[in-house]
Amino acid sequence: MNRAHNFNAGPAALPAEVLEKAKEELLNFEETGMSVMELSHRSKEYDNVHNKAISLLKELLNVPDDYEVILLQGGASLQFSMIPMNFLKSEETANYILTGSWSEKALKEAKILGETKTGASSKETNYDRIPELSEIDVDPKDSYVHLTTNNTIFGTQWPSFEFDWDTPVMADMSSDILCRPIPLEKFSLIYAGAQKNLGPSGVTVVILKKSLLEKIPDDIPTLLRYDTHTKSNSLYHTPPTFGIYMLKNVLEWIQEHGGLEGMEKRNKEKADILYKAIDESDGFYKGHADKDSRSLMNVTFNLPNDELNKLFLNQAKERNMIGLNGHRSVGGCRASIYNAVSIESCKALRDFMVEFQQQHG
Structure with missing residues (x-):
């Protein structure tokens, strides 16, 4: 499946x-x-x-x-x-x-x-x-x-x-x-x-x-x-x-899967994958949260303009990445990476983010 x-x-x-x-x-x-x-x-x-x-x-x-x-x-x-x-x-x-x-x-x-x-x-x-x-x-x-x-x-x-x-x-x-x-x-x-x-x-x-x-x-x-x-x-x-x-x-x-210590290790790894993609994008992806307050569960970010936000979301959906629309209060994109979201899904999103920036940055 x-x-x-x-x-x-x-x-x-x-x-x-x-x-x-x-x-x-x-x-x-x-x-x-x-x-x-x-x-x-x-x-x-x-x-x-x-x-x-x-x-x-x-x-x-x-x-x-x-x-x-x-x-x-x-x-x-x-x-x-x-x-x-x-x-x-x-x-x-x-x-x-x-x-x-x-x-x-x-x-x-x-x-x-x-x-x-x-x-x-x-x-x-x-x-x-x-x-x-x-x-x-x-x-x-x-x-x-x-x-x-x-x-x-x-x-x-x-x-x-x-x-x-x-x-x-x-x-x-x-x-x-x-x-x-x-x-x-x-x-x-x-x-x-x-x-x-x-x-x-x-x-x-x-x-x-x-x-x-x-x-x-x-x-x-x-x-x-x-x-x-x-x-x-x-x-x-x-x-x-x-x-x-x-x-x-x-x-x-x-x-x-290791109890809460196992979940924390897994969640930090997932969050680091996505925040690294944001931080290494030279401002192409801009995170909403201050670094000291960043969530392990919800990664929020915007692209340079609304047109690119919409294109990113549409192409992500074509790649079977669901639910990335940001809330209207913040706009842009939001990846919710709760306990059950796999490391592989976060890597797939990271790879798409890098590719999208290369094409449109």
């Missing part, structure tokens, strides 16, 4: 081995005579899948015992509302660090529910960098600090997490979770939609400190309370069973 070089921003590439496994088990999962999509979510067979996915997340991320792992629906966008709904008290202020469109959307939802402030922002330079820690205004009285670890549209990523703030830190990790090891203990809550690094769309992973659950007010609707889902092992209502099955398979694939 002639598989595309899939650089889609999300839903994104899945490992071929994971897709093959799903194909083999699709009609008859573990001799049940049914697809995993047909199993009761209360069945022993599905229960094993569900608990395995949670245990793998704990293992890969080294989740401490004082954290809970839950599997939800509604995407990261629902978390924009659930976090302030559960944790922003009327007399407190939530602090949002703005590094792109998704952090803006998170802030917009929080403003509906309570008082907010912006601790730092790189909007003035079209979100081309992550603010320095010295620029960020954090008050111990803040209800929480919210940040987005990777910005798909602008191609920026927090290079590290050296902060030591005396306030809970909530992080949207939708587009870079499991791409590298992280100091989870620095965060009170992290969340991620599955459709970039974890599996197909439809599942949202949330990992939060157990102590947060004591702060949830009584007047939050049942399904929008985090403690509803921790108490029921994410089985309060019917979960997205096929998505969780695929999540389990992706997590097993990550484990088999």
Whole structure:
């Protein structure tokens, strides 16, 4: 089969081995005579899948015992509302660090529910960098600090997490979770939609400190309370069973390929291939992100003019390179190179970039 070089921003590439496994088990999962999509979510067979996915997340991320792992629906966008709904008290202020469109959307939802402030922002330079820690205004009285670890549209990523703030830190990790090891203990809550690094769309992973659950007010609707889902092992209502099955398979694939250390090594190699092509192009390709803020997951760049951008994208598509269109906020091109994107796909794109420059530079 002639598989595309899939650089889609999300839903994104899945490992071929994971897709093959799903194909083999699709009609008859573990001799049940049914697809995993047909199993009761209360069945022993599905229960094993569900608990395995949670245990793998704990293992890969080294989740401490004082954290809970839950599997939800509604995407990261629902978390924009659930976090302030559960944790922003009327007399407190939530602090949002703005590094792109998704952090803006998170802030917009929080403003509906309570008082907010912006601790730092790189909007003035079209979100081309992550603010320095010295620029960020954090008050111990803040209800929480919210940040987005990777910005798909602008191609920026927090290079590290050296902060030591005396306030809970909530992080949207939708587009870079499991791409590298992280100091989870620095965060009170992290969340991620599955459709970039974890599996197909439809599942949202949330990992939060157990102590947060004591702060949830009584007047939050049942399904929008985090403690509803921790108490029921994410089985309060019917979960997205096929998505969780695929999540389990992706997590097993990550484990088999060296865990988060293996993913980081692989992702750095892929990113270096493309950033080197940009840096050695004498300005023909211009990256959007500052070098110190470059993302391992989303490589954003422009060519000298819109005409060349369009020609590049058209010719790339003819070569079976899919999803390279940049977002309208930045224009140009974007290669999303999440965990499942192969080194070979990145080399193919690099080779095309070099050839295209030779022809049109």
